[in-house]
Amino acid sequence: MSAKIRLYVEHPLGQGQSVPLTREQAHYLFGVMRLGVGGGVALFNGRDGEWQAEVAEAGKRGGALICRHQSRPLQMPPDLWLLFAPIKKARTDFIVEKAAEMGAARIVPVQTDFTNAERIRQDRLQAHAVEAAEQCGGTYVPEVGDLIRLDRMLTDWQGGRQLMFCDEAEAGRASALTSGPAGAPWAILIGPEGGFSPDERVRLAGLDFAHTVSLGPRILRADTAAVAAMTLWQQAMGDWR
Amino acid sequence: MSAKIRLYVEHPLGQGQSVPLTREQAHYLFGVMRLGVGGGVALFNGRDGEWQAEVAEAGKRGGALICRHQSRPLQMPPDLWLLFAPIKKARTDFIVEKAAEMGAARIVPVQTDFTNAERIRQDRLQAHAVEAAEQCGGTYVPEVGDLIRLDRMLTDWQGGRQLMFCDEAEAGRASALTSGPAGAPWAILIGPEGGFSPDERVRLAGLDFAHTVSLGPRILRADTAAVAAMTLWQQAMGDWR
Numbered sequence: 218m219s220a221k222i223r224l225y226v227e228h229p230l231g232q233g234q235s236v237p238l239t240r241e242q243a244h245y246l247f248g249v250m251r252l253g254v255g256g257g258v259a260l261f262n263g264r265d266g267e268w269q270a271e272v273a274e275a276g277k278r279g280g281a282l283i284c285r286h287q288s289r290p291l292q293m294p295p296d297l298w299l300l301f302a303p304i305k306k307a308r309t310d311f312i313v314e315k316a317a318e319m320g321a322a323r324i325v326p327v328q329t330d331f332t333n334a335e336r337i338r339q340d341r342l343q344a345h346a347v348e349a350a351e352q353c354g355g356t357y358v359p360e361v362g363d364l365i366r367l368d369r370m371l372t373d374w375q376g377g378r379q380l381m382f383c384d385e386a387e388a389g390r391a392s393a394l395t396s397g398p399a400g401a402p403w404a405i406l407i408g409p410e411g412g413f414s415p416d417e418r419v420r421l422a423g424l425d426f427a428h429t430v431s432l433g434p435r436i437l438r439a440d441t442a443a444v445a446a447m448t449l450w451q452q453a454m455g456d457w458r
Numbered sequence: 459m460s461a462k463i464r465l466y467v468e469h470p471l472g473q474g475q476s477v478p479l480t481r482e483q484a485h486y487l488f489g490v491m492r493l494g495v496g497g498g499v500a501l502f503n504g505r506d507g508e509w510q511a512e513v514a515e516a517g518k519r520g521g522a523l524i525c526r527h528q529s530r531p532l533q534m535p536p537d538l539w540l541l542f543a544p545i546k547k548a549r550t551d552f553i554v555e556k557a558a559e560m561g562a563a564r565i566v567p568v569q570t571d572f573t574n575a576e577r578i579r580q581d582r583l584q585a586h587a588v589e590a591a592e593q594c595g596g597t598y599v600p601e602v603g604d605l606i607r608l609d610r611m612l613t614d615w616q617g618g619r620q621l622m623f624c625d626e627a628e629a630g631r632a633s634a635l636t637s638g639p640a641g642a643p644w645a646i647l648i649g650p651e652g653g654f655s656p657d658e659r660v661r662l663a664g665l666d667f668a669h670t671v672s673l674g675p676r677i678l679r680a681d682t683a684a685v686a687a688m689t690l691w692q693q694a695m696g697d698w699r
Contacts, residue, residue, distance in 0.1 A: 292675065318682050320674065353676040433561065433698040434533065435594040441559050444682055448689040457674040 222250055223259045223267075223351045225358060230265040234284040235273065243280045246272070258282055261356045266291040291356050294320035295455040296402035298378070300327045301443055302409035303334040303364065308440045312407075313342045315440065317349035317359050319447035320456060325362040327370060327406070330414035337364045367406075371420065378402045380427040383446050385412045385436050394430055394453045403454065405446045407439050463491055464500045464508075464592045466599060471506040475525040476514065484521045487513070499523055502597045507532040532597050535561035536696040537643035539619070541568045542684055543650035544575040544605065549681045553648075554583045556681065558590035558600050560688035561697060566603040568611060568647070571655035578605045608647075612661065619643045621668040624687050626653045626677050635671055635694045644695065646687045648680050 224246070228236045238246065246252045256272045260282065267289035270282040299321040303309045309326075316324045324346065326337050342361040350358045374380075379401050381394065385408065406421075413421070421427050432445050451457040465487070469477045479487065487493045497513045501523065508530035511523040540562040544550045550567075557565045565587065567578050583602045591599040615621075620642050622635065626649065647662075654662070662668050673686050692698040 314679075315682050318676055318678050319686070320676055353678065355676050431698075433692055435559055435561055435596050437559050437594065438555075441556055441685055444685040445560070445689040448686040449693065451674055452690065455674075457672075 222246070222252070222257075223261070223354070225347045225351055226260050226262050228262065230260055230262055230268045230270075230284050230287075232284060232286070234268075236260060236270060236282045236284065238280045238282065240278050243276060243278060247275045247277070247280065259288060260284065261289075261350075263350075263356070263358045264291060267356050289356055293357055294322045294355075294359070295451075297321050297447070297450060297455060298323040298325055298402075298404035299407070299443060299447065300325045300367075300370070300404055301407040301439060302327055302329045302332040302367075303337050304409055304439050308438070309334075309337070309342070310345050311440045312443045313345045313361060314349040315444050316447070317346045317355065318353045319444060320355070320451060321359050321405075321447065322357075323362065324359050325370070325404075326364045327367040328364055329367045329409055330417055331411040332409045334364070339363055367417065368420075371424065374424075374426065376402060378404055378426065380421075380424065381405045381446060381450060382421050382427045382429050383407055383432055383442055384418065384421075384429050385432075385442075394428070394449050403450065405443070405450060407443045407446060409439060463487070463493070463498070464502070464595070466588045466592055467501050467503050469503065471501055471503055471509045471511075471525050471528075473525060473527070475509075477501060477511060477523045477525065479521045479523065481519050484517060484519060488516045488518070488521065500529060501525065502530075502591075504591075504597070504599045505532060508597050530597055534598055535563045535596075535600070536692075538562050538688070538691060538696060539564045539566055539643075539645035540648070540684060540688065541566045541608075541611070541645055542648040542680060543568055543570045543573040543608075544578050545650055545680050549679070550575075550578070550583070551586050552681045553684050554586045554602060555590040556685050557688070558587045558596065559594045560685060561596070561692060562600050562646075562688065563598075564603065565600050566611070566645075567605045568608040569605055570608045570650055571658055572652040573650045575605070580604055608658065609661075612665065615665075615667065617643060619645055619667065621662075621665065622646045622687060622691060623662050623668045623670050624648055624673055624683055625659065625662075625670050626673075626683075635669070635690050644691065646684070646691060648684045648687060650680060 254272050258270050260270045261267045268284040269288050270284045273283045274281045299316040303326045499511050501511045502508045509525040510529050511525045514524045515522045540557040544567045
């Protein structure tokens, strides 16, 4: 029997391990979800898999859970990064949620020539990634990076990572995803509304690790494009195979 | 040169055709977008392709456009229906928007055993589909159907349409989309939160036109699942090939 409530914690998890709760977690479990002593919660911390735990102490300002048994091993996503240009708040939140559900290992907001955002709330986006991982049954939470300029990121590119470049100027061509070196890490790059600048497109076209991919004949919003691109990648090279 | 503003109208479009504007459209073009006489607008009506038009009369309560030349022929999407169980308002709106962007020909809200919604606002959902078509450059607007019970829909199923059934109980198996008869029309079925009932799953498994497909090892929210499933289908059998 698995608990329906899934909670991300930072504490280590293991057989008989006691896990203290923050005030916020105690409020959620005991105030909102109305759990009492003996109630079941599934825990994960991104390192030790999923554990079925039981409420040992329940208070207004805190409490503790005891880990009973591991219900799922840690399942790491493939080494896929999602690079995206932050857009309006709700859709940016949405992209982070979707990236976590779709199994991105790392989420990187990038500032492109046509990106308006000057800053992001990294902590808020990270919280969205945690919530999505709690909801989708994942045992891993992707890390949300700080906002970085795309040109700097491309200059510092490392480790043979391949880049799937979703260019809306390609709308209408075949969406084939050419594969890079076997087993290479990958990143997907989704542009902002208005797409990429001519300079960026020239630069990307000249990079030997970049692969241009079309996402069909219609122009997709950035959030749609992120899910569609991750689907193509997961099916061709990731953990949907 | 193509106008940046795209507007869906119901009026026929053709060379030299005058197109009257509703009060709402006039408010949008002249009040919000600040267009004046001579300003350019791209028009489509779902039948005659996309036309570049020019403002001929601009008033507070109406106005008229004149069609100058066709900029894109009508591009019909493949014969793909998206069947989905309505969920919370924002996510239902989102699914309709995504279905239009991804090129569904028809969108059908279905009531399943685990669907809470008793009714939908068909007119509001249709307006979302129009807006998405305006935004994504499509020349076609998918029709949003009325809410229908899934069991009734399956009983009345017609015309050799194949059904891609996205079952979250399949999470973790291969996501291969087996193809049905060549050139057959298709539908994608996305369940509500909580998935399908045991009765529904038994029934669907026994239908010769139904094909079970997995959407990877994580459990996707319904809106994510809709985009992912349409991506798989469009790439395998639709207009992304």
